[in-house]
Amino acid sequence: MATERQYSPLDRLLLQADTAMRTLLPFSGQPTRPSPAIVQPESELDEKQTRHIAGLMRINHTGEVCAQALYQGQALTAKLPHVRKAMEQAADEEIDHLAWCEQRIRQLGSHPSVLNPLFYGMSFGIGAFAGLISDKVSLGFVAATEHQVCKHLDEHLEQIPPEDEKSRAILEQMRIDEEHHAESALNAGGFRFPAPVKFGMSLMAKVMTKSTYRI
Ligand SMILES: [Fe+2]
Numbered sequence: 001m002a003t004e005r006q007y008s009p010l011d012r013l014l015l016q017a018d019t020a021m022r023t024l025l026p027f028s029g030q031p032t033r034p035s036p037a038i039v040q041p042e043s044e045l046d047e048k049q050t051r052h053i054a055g056l057m058r059i060n061h062t063g064e065v066c067a068q069a070l071y072q073g074q075a076l077t078a079k080l081p082h083v084r085k086a087m088e089q090a091a092d093e094e095i096d097h098l099a100w101c102e103q104r105i106r107q108l109g110s111h112p113s114v115l116n117p118l119f120y121g122m123s124f125g126i127g128a129f130a131g132l133i134s135d136k137v138s139l140g141f142v143a144a145t146e147h148q149v150c151k152h153l154d155e156h157l158e159q160i161p162p163e164d165e166k167s168r169a170i171l172e173q174m175r176i177d178e179e180h181h182a183e184s185a186l187n188a189g190g191f192r193f194p195a196p197v198k199f200g201m202s203l204m205a206k207v208m209t210k211s212t213y214r215i
């Protein structure tokens, strides 16, 4: 029978530092699934379209940086081992999204946001804090965040022209995965957040999207 490996606090700290580096350093996230963009044709985009799509993909990339940090923070403070495991598994899946978005940003001749370390730190803190309150709150936070991400993805899919099939394929697959993450968190016992909390979260998301679209 397989037994779960026990990590010391120092091991955990080193693992966290490793994940932070793999999230923040360029080209360091290794996806387990190939990007859905690979099988899509290149398209002719003018300069204005390219800049706009790169801005949107930069927002999505930072969203994935935040998701990674949030899950890591929550895994650190989760009380039940199965909740911790679920958080670590979800974080692995988000690495695919992170890598796909970064690849597409580079193809569009741009770069990820310079604000990513700041958002990583903030999201890690929020995740760890939610985990300290309770697993139910932590899982509820995941569900609310993933719903927020789905909303952004829908808005971006409306703005990305049909001819950019590469960006669209990435966002469409992410949309499916994020919806699944939200459902799993609620099924695992996540608390459904009330509207005022969700409103506060959407204001925070606005700050992130406005800033990372440009830098
Ligand atoms: Fe994601």
Ligand SMILES: [Fe+2]
Residues within 6 Å of the ligand: 067, 094, 146, 177, 178, 181
């Ligand atoms: Fe997700």
